[in-house]
Amino acid sequence: MKKALLIGVDVGGTNTDCVLIDPSEFGNENKGVLSWNKVVTTADVSKGIERGILKLLDDCSQIEKHDIISVTIGTTHFINAVIEQDQARLDRVAVLRLCGPYSHNAPPFSDFPRRLKRILNGYIGFLNGGYQVDGNEIQQLDEAEIINHAEEIKRLHLRAVAIVGIFSPMKADQELKVKQILQREIPGIRIAISNEVSGIGYLERENATILNAATMNFANKIITSFMTAMATLGLSCPLFLTQNDGTVLPAEECRRLPIKTFSSGTTNSMRGASFLGDVHGKSVVVVDVGGTTCDVGLLLPTGFPRQSSSYSIVGGVRMNFSMPHVESIGLGGGSYVRTDTKSGLTVGPDSSGCDIVNQALVFGGGRITATDVAVAVTKDDQGIDLEIGDAAKTVGVFTEEFKADFKDTIKNMLEKVIDRMKTSPDDISVLAVGGGSFMVPETLEGATQVIKPLYYSVANAIGAAMGKISSEVHVIKILLPGGITKEHIIEELKAEAVEKAVAKGAVKESVSIVYISAEPIPYVSNTFEFFIKTIADVDYSRIQLESEPKVGSTVSEINLLETSLESEEVTKNASTAKESIEAPGVNYVTYQPFINEKRQWLLSETDLEYICIGCYIVGSGGGGNPYSFFLEARNLLRGGDTITVVDVKDASKYVHGDGCIASICYAGSPTVSHEQLSGDALKVCYDYMAKYLQKNPELLFPIEIGGGNGLSPFEISSSSRLNIPVVDCDLMGRAYPTHWQTIPVVYAKPNESCYPPTVISNGNSNTMIIADSKTDALLERCMRAALSEIGATVGVMNPPMTQRELELKTIHNSLSLCWRIGKAVKIARQKSEIDSLPLTILSSINDSGKHLFSGKIVGVERTLRKGHIYGEVTIEELEEPRRKMVIPFKNENIYCKLQNNDGSDSKVVCSVPDLIAVIDADTGEAVGTPDYRYGLLVFVLGIAPSNKWTDSERGLAIGGPEGFDLDLEYHPISNYSPPLSVIDEYGQE
Structure with missing residues (x-):
């Protein structure tokens, strides 16, 4: 009878772990593991994989190669290429934004580390296109414009393109159309489209799409090397790679979406721990102890790791890509152990890492590592030799007090991180895996039990071998009155997610819905962001049938593509991969802002960082994240602009007569503004107000200091734009949800309306003036109703104040307040306090x-x-x-x-x-x-x-x-x- 065996491989920086599993025997005592081994990871990764798999087969000589139905590999090669900023493994990328009039002030690569930006930034194009949150087009695509950009990309010999459209996760038609045109104009070009990468959050999704495009070529080479190793061994089964959420990708899909493997190493261990610990149906904390760090994550009752719900950072690049929520501490087998009079006994965070064989006492070295003390403790307390090096070399080295302190320190470190990872105060099971998990105590406070399963040291390879397929549907839908209900849409999306999983190679009967979310969009009536996720077993026979004919031709296609797109410039770039790193950063303790002789505060990048941090804190949870506004202002400074702030006391120096001093902000949905980055709405508001009043506002300041609006005036006040100062004040001293919750309304007479005339604009040819209103609350309602029809986010300008009104009706020094808060935070981080x-x-x-x-x-x-x-x-x-x-x-x-x-x-x-x-x-x-x-x-x-x-x-x-x-x-x-x-x-x- 033909067997159905699985091979799992995890390629690490030091070792490549391999395991051969019979899943039909997974419930048995040996967990179905037929063979396992660790081999040294080689420079040519395929050789290390080849050696490891060959050893598996040699250990089980009775196994026929046709009994193996899949090989699943977990690798950190793609993420390492980004973290190491290796120009030889990364392609330069052309970024095409489908954005219409929006987002130009924060172009692609705005928040990349400078060296990585120099490596990856090949070309930037702003195109007509994009969608509003209601699904209407911001602008129609212009095919002639797209072709012009294609010609420029060809001229630059670029071979990777990232296409990013506003609200493309909701509607992908425009991205797909641009992709088709580029493929027609530039045969063989590699294209990453953002709707396939992640969800709402424009800059973060774009960043992820750029990294995906940059690693596609390298992914092709690595996957081809994996396939070559399999072919050399005579294996004809399908190849999978593990991805961030603990599921697997067919190799062909991974060629297109290598970014989905970026955090697979941690999830492999957590998935392996789930299988080995037999903890399905309940939450459990996984402690994965390696040579340098201990990674701690939470397995959900589904058996998959809990994902981080906020942004993640890879190689200094901010993304909204789904990553497992993991905390790491400096505890590993190679961690150095020290004692001193101030700190007592400490373990880590520095470590011998892979050099432990030369440094640890048990291997004949001269440094005390956690492994040495753990070997001694286990030998002395339990009479058990861990069979790691020579335990005799630790005899008599450590006092009883030293060993007791070591055990207490390890226990305390683990209990703290486990408690942080839990989502309730109840005790929880703990699974210890990884090569260094022998150090984990048998009991821990907060843990119902500590499980050290069989084959703990190759849990990562087991997690890879037992991988499942997943699918996701992430859309925004509008519920029309009297139309389809939210519940009905969820059922439709669940069916769509199931079909999507089946199309990827899932067994339809095994598909289960593991996550459903329907979050309302603020300020957008009856509009919800839906997210559905499925998990399913792999239909290996169907994937094998579909993949086999492609393997040979795919390799040929890759080789042809490499030949056709190589250029002298690309080769030159690859040869300069070891460029020096950036200079050290600012000393925040000694930093001082620059105030000139005119008492003008000329902002620096450091000042902007401080203000950004402080604005979000005084936003009291609201106001929207100021990050994109910070990037816009920083780009202005890096382009040579000057941003000037002045004191309320000095306003008279800049105004004529009583003065014309205006407050501005953005209003609308934070969700929408996070996706539809600002354009020229504030400048349009300024121009229309000046025309309406027949005089130009002479100073600007934010309506609210809290959140993104605290930095919004910098967008138009800089020297290359209006060239007018921003006053150090605002109308709230924080963020409030409504426009009428401001200080001028506090000082107004009963039934007096403060804010007509008010100008609002979406920056896309929709501008209006509310010339009069009975009350400010009514004006607010009119403004909210209007903005919901023109994109759900607008720029706003209030009627200007006189100098006297500025002094009386504003909160003074609010930018200074934020600056001081941000400075305190940056200093504390720099000093590790x-x-x-x-x-x-x-x-x-x-x-x-x-x-x-x-x-x-x-x-x-x-x-x-x-x-x-x-x-x-x-x-x-x-x-x-x-x-x-x-x-x-x-x-x-x-x-x-x-x-x-x-x-x-x-x-x-x-x-x-x-x-x-x-x-x-x-x-x-x-x-x-x-x-x-x-x-x-x-x-x-x-x-x-x-x-x-x-x-x-x-x-x-x-x-x-x-x-x-x-x-x-x-x-x-x-x-x-x-x-x-x-x-x-x-x-x-």
Whole structure:
């Protein structure tokens, strides 16, 4: 009877792990493992794979090669090419944006490390095209324009293209059309289209698409080498590669989407641990201990790792690509062990790594590693020789106190990281795998059991061998009144996801839906972002039938493509791969801003970094992520522009008569603005207001300092654009969800409307002036109704103020406040003083606030009402008594209440208008309400607002609990201390 055997291979930097499995015997004691081995990874990876598989076959001589139905390989080669910035393995990329008038201020590669940008940036083209969130075209494609770009790409001898259209995950037609035209014009060109790579989030998706395009050629070569190794061994089964979510890709798909394998190493180990530990149906923490680090992740009841729900960074490049949520600590078999009078005994984070055979005591070296102490402890305590090196070399080396401290240190390190990874306070099973897992204690606080399964050292190869196929559907849909319901759309998308999995080679009967999400889009009526994910068994026979005829021809096609597209320029680039790295960064401790003799603050890139961090923190969870605005402003500086900030006290120097000083911002859906990057909407608003008033605004400032709007004036104020200063002030001192929650409304007379005339524009030939309005609340509703019809995000300009109004009706030094907060965060990170971040940030604002709570997010709920995202986040302490803090939000955090773990004794400890900032405990940067996710470690700060909110009943009625229809009594968290102007502190005498 013909067997059906699987081979799994994990190619690491030091070893290549191989395993041969009979899945029909996986429930037996030996887990179906027929043979396994570790071989040294070779420079020619196919040779190492060949040796490992050949040894598997030699160990099982009774096995026929035709019994093997698949080979699945996990490799870090593609991600390493990016991390190492290896020009010999990366192609230069032509990036074509289908964006119409949008996104030009933050072009491709804006946030790439400079050296990687020099390696990859081949060409940039901005094209007509793109879609709005409602599915309507921003602009139609222009075929002649596309052909012109194709000619330029050919002239530059580029062989990789990334096509990125606005809202292409929702509608891919334009990207596919451009791809067809390019394939016709440039035969053999490699093309990555963004809708296949990831979801909503334009810059992050574009970055991932660029990296995908850059590695496609290298992926072809590596996959061909894998196939060559298989052919040499006489194996004719299909080849798979493991991908980031723990499932597998057919080799042909991986040629097109190598980026999907970037984080497969960690998931291989976690999937292998799932099989070996027999823990399906419940969550379990996996501890994978290697030579240098220990990677800890959470396996869900599905048996797959929990994915990170926010952005990830690979090689310094920010992406929204799905990656497993893993925490790494400096604990491995090669970690150095030391003692000193200050720190006591420490393990890691530095390590001998792969040089352990020359350094560790058990191998005859002279350095004490974790392996040495673990061998000694196991030998002395249990009388067991771990058979790692020579245990006799550790006899008498370590005192009992030293060994006890070592065990306590390891235990403490693991318990802390495991507790951070858990999503509830309940104890959880822990699976220990990896070559260094012999160090993991038998018991750990917070763990119901510690499982060290058989074949733990090759769990990664087992995870690869047992891989399944997955599929995803990620779309945005509008629910029309009286039309198809949300539930009906979900059922349609589930069916689509199943068919997509079957098309990729899944057994239809085995397909299961493992994830369903339907998130409302803020400020866009009846519009939802849907995400469906499936997992299924592989139909090896069907994939084999489809793949076999392609193997030979694919290799030929690759060789032909290499020949046809090689050029002297490409060869020259490859030869300069070892270019020097970038210069060291800024010393944030000693850095000082530049204030000229005119008391003008000329912003630097460092100033922008500080302000960006601070703006998101004072946004109190809302205001939108300022990252894209930061990139736009930084690009202006790098292009030679000057961005000038002036003090409120100096406004008279820049205005004529009473003055014409305007506030600006963007309004609309943060989800939409994250995808549809800004264009010229603010400049259009400025021009229309100037025309309406028949005079030009002479100074600008942000309507709200919180979130992205805090940096928005820089987009048009720079020296190459309007060339006018930005005033260090705003109208909120934070972010609020509505336009009428501003200081001018606080100072207005009853029934007086502050904001007509207001100009709004989408930057795509849709501009309007609201000339009059009975109330500011009505103006707000009219503006929201209009923007929902013209793309769900617009630029806004309020009617200009006089100099006197600027002094009275704004919150002063708000940019300075953000700068100081950002500086504190950057210094703490540079000095590795992350644990003191709460107090450091509070100290930067004159202690006008309070550290309210620290813990882990254990619950998030969201709903959409009247265009705003409502919900609440629950944070739980890591230590006893494990109290909880619950924070309701309406786009921004409204109040927070502290309660016992069982929900009793609940009391409100902070509320608006106080700023409630939820901050990432690992980075010190704000966590916006859209980014709340399970398991994230955070701390919560309450920050005192300007007295202009709290000194009057009207201020509290607008900005306090009453402004959110809450029956709460406001109690200030702290006394307000006005921030010191950066210009005053650092200005020249």
